[in-house]
Amino acid sequence: MQFIDECVIDVHAGNGGDGKATFRREPFVPRGGPSGGDGGDGGSVILVADDQLSTLLDLRYQRYYKAGSGAPGAGRDKYGAGAPDVVVRVPVGTVVYDASSGELVADMATTGERFVAAQGGKGGRGNIHFATSTNQSPSKAEPGTPGEERQLRLELKLLADAGLLGYPNVGKSTFIAAVSRARPKIADYPFTTLTPNLGVVGLSGSRSFVLADIPGLIEGASEGHGLGHRFLRHVERTRVLVHLMEVSAEPGRDPLHDYDVINKELASYSPEMAKRPQIVALSKMDITETREAYEEWRERFAARGITLHAVSAATGVGVRELLEEVWKAVRPTV
Numbered sequence: 001m002q003f004i005d006e007c008v009i010d011v012h013a014g015n016g017g018d019g020k021a022t023f024r025r026e027p028f029v030p031r032g033g034p035s036g037g038d039g040g041d042g043g044s045v046i047l048v049a050d051d052q053l054s055t056l057l058d059l060r061y062q063r064y065y066k067a068g069s070g071a072p073g074a075g076r077d078k079y080g081a082g083a084p085d086v087v088v089r090v091p092v093g094t095v096v097y098d099a100s101s102g103e104l105v106a107d108m109a110t111t112g113e114r115f116v117a118a119q120g121g122k123g124g125r126g127n128i129h130f131a132t133s134t135n136q137s138p139s140k141a142e143p144g145t146p147g148e149e150r151q152l153r154l155e156l157k158l159l160a161d162a163g164l165l166g167y168p169n170v171g172k173s174t175f176i177a178a179v180s181r182a183r184p185k186i187a188d189y190p191f192t193t194l195t196p197n198l199g200v201v202g203l204s205g206s207r208s209f210v211l212a213d214i215p216g217l218i219e220g221a222s223e224g225h226g227l228g229h230r231f232l233r234h235v236e237r238t239r240v241l242v243h244l245m246e247v248s249a250e251p252g253r254d255p256l257h258d259y260d261v262i263n264k265e266l267a268s269y270s271p272e273m274a275k276r277p278q279i280v281a282l283s284k285m286d287i288t289e290t291r292e293a294y295e296e297w298r299e300r301f302a303a304r305g306i307t308l309h310a311v312s313a314a315t316g317v318g319v320r321e322l323l324e325e326v327w328k329a330v331r332p333t334v
Helices: 057-061 172-179 228-235 255-269 288-302 319-330
Strands: 006-012 045-050 064-066 086-091 094-098 104-108 114-118 149-156 162-165 197-203 207-213 240-245 278-282 308-310
Touching: 006 057, 006 114, 045 094, 045 104, 057 086, 064 086, 104 114, 114 149, 162 172, 162 319, 172 197, 172 207, 172 319, 197 319, 207 319, 228 255, 240 255, 240 319, 255 278, 255 288, 278 288, 278 319, 288 308, 308 319
Parallel strands: 006 064, 045 086, 162 207, 162 240, 240 278, 278 308
Antiparallel strands: 006 149, 045 114, 094 104, 094 149, 197 207
C-alpha cells in the first residue's frame, strides 16, 4: 500500500432545516393555533481515529466530504428529520490543521477519539414556540442555520516509543527487520527505504515497545535534501532516539561526523526533538573493519560522555543489550 502522510480535505456540514409557520385547520378544533414544527439539524462531518488504518491514502483520493441538510418542519407540530453525520476514519496519530490559518485544531492521538471537523447547522424553530398571551397567532418561524464549511490539512505522525535514525545504508532496515515483524525493503544502495516503517519489538516477560524506522536522513535534510525532511515528523512523539552509525568508506564521513550531522538536522527541524534522549550504536559489527575500529570510536565517543554500543543485526551481537537500553529509556519507571 502506498504510504501517504499528508493531505488536504474539504468538509461541509449540512444546513439546518427551516422552521414552519402554519396554523391548525381541523374539524372539531374550534381554537386552532400555531402548529409549525421545528426544522431538523444538519449532519456534521466527524473525524474518528482508527487504529486499523496506517495511511491517509483514502483521503488523498476522496477530498470532499459533505453531510446532508436537515428537513424543514411541517404543520401539525411535525418536526423535520435531522440528517445523519458523515464519519471519516483517519489513522491514530493524525494531526489536523485549519488549512487557511495553519491553526492546530485536533490531535487524534488515541483510538476512537472523535473530532467534529464541521458542525451541522441548527434547525430553525417553528411558530409553535412564539405563541404568547398577547400574540396567540404568531406567523414567525426561524430559518435553519448554515452548516460549517472549512478546508483542513491532515498530517500523520506515527505513534512510536522509539525512533531509529541514521544515514542511509547504516543498517536501520536490517535492524528493525531483525527485532520485529516489520519487513522493509533491504538493498545495498542509498534511499532503499522510501517510507517509515513501524515494528513491535518483543522482549522477555511480555514486554514490548514500538520502534519506527525513519528513512533518508542526510546533511541538509531539514532543508529538503534527501527524504528526511518529509519524515522527521514521525519521530516527534518518540521518547527516545536510537542512532545507528557505521564505519563508512565514503570520503569525509565517520561515526562522529554522522552523529553531529544528524543532530544538527534534528535541531534545525525541532530544538525540542534534539534534546530527546539518544542511544548511540555502531552497527555492522559482523564486518571485520568495523570490529577493529570499534574500540577507537568507543573511546572518542566516551570523551564526549556518550556510550557507544556495538551491534550486528546480521549476527545478533549486542542487539538484545541495545533493546534493553531502549526499554529502560521508553519505560523508565517499569
